[in-house]
Amino acid sequence: MTYSTSQLQSLLNRSNVHVRDPEGTVAKIYRLIEVGASNITVISDFDHTLSRSHDEEGGRCPVTHEVFGNRERFPEIVEKFVQLEKKYARYEHLTEGEERVEKMEAWWRESNQVIADQGISRSELSDIVKETKIQLREGAAEFMVRLEQQEIPILIFSAGIGDVISLVLEQTMGRIPANSHVISNMMAYDEKDRICIFSDPLIHCFNKSGAMVAEFSPLHSCISSRANILLLGDALGDAQMAQGLGKDEERILKIAFLNSKPEMLSRFTSAFDIVIVDDQTMEIPTEIMKMID
Known part of the structure; x- marks a missing residue:
């Protein structure tokens, strides 16, 4: 895939896109391009990251x-x-x-x-x-299919409910892409197929880190062998989802969706490389992945 510096700059210079360190961020994107699809893993939150925070009429979408x-x-x-x-x-x-x-x-x-x-x-x-009114972010299904075609694994790391995430994907996309794995709070069922308990480990907003990935994800060995990570989230804690995976910070491109609370912008730009404000699409991560062979 061919790309140009001007195309990349145009992407990052949009009015709703905030980049604390443009030079360093561009270097991270070039590094993703250079290492290629076989050396990349995507780690993404679900609620209001892969899913929309509000619908087309402006109504809030549930987590x-x-x-x-x-x-x-x-x-x-x-x-x-x-x-x-x-x-x-x-x-x-x-x-x-x-x-x-x-x-x-x-x-x-x-x-x-x-x-x-x-x-x-x-x-x-x-x-x-x-x-329910949970909706995937515009372009999120296509983004996940593109990752599957590129054979890039995506770890959906959520403090929400894993069974609900799986059902949303199945009902929206018709299937869960083969390259996808969910780490979340999973339900267990009794002999009558009724929810009876949530299985351990409990995942909440303060323990979403690489240590959890290392212990519980079958993707850990795959992640370990891949040099670079694209990380997507909508909360400050999501910036730590790759912490403990042994990756240097310059090899982790962190993108945040700031869906509300614009007063949090400065804190988000301190934690993430790219902050996308009030945008219900997956356009920018998709455009970055289009640059990668």
């Missing part, structure tokens, strides 16, 4: 836990979610520390247990996801 947020269908779940938010939300904005992590982990575990206690069947879960 995976929120497929159970229909008050008419799940009044008990919604009420308990509200109670848990009142109990734990104040800890979310504490200065980084052990107490914050403990409280967030408790919030995740208790929320997952609320869902498991409802005894929802596998088939009912499929119907629930089909009815």
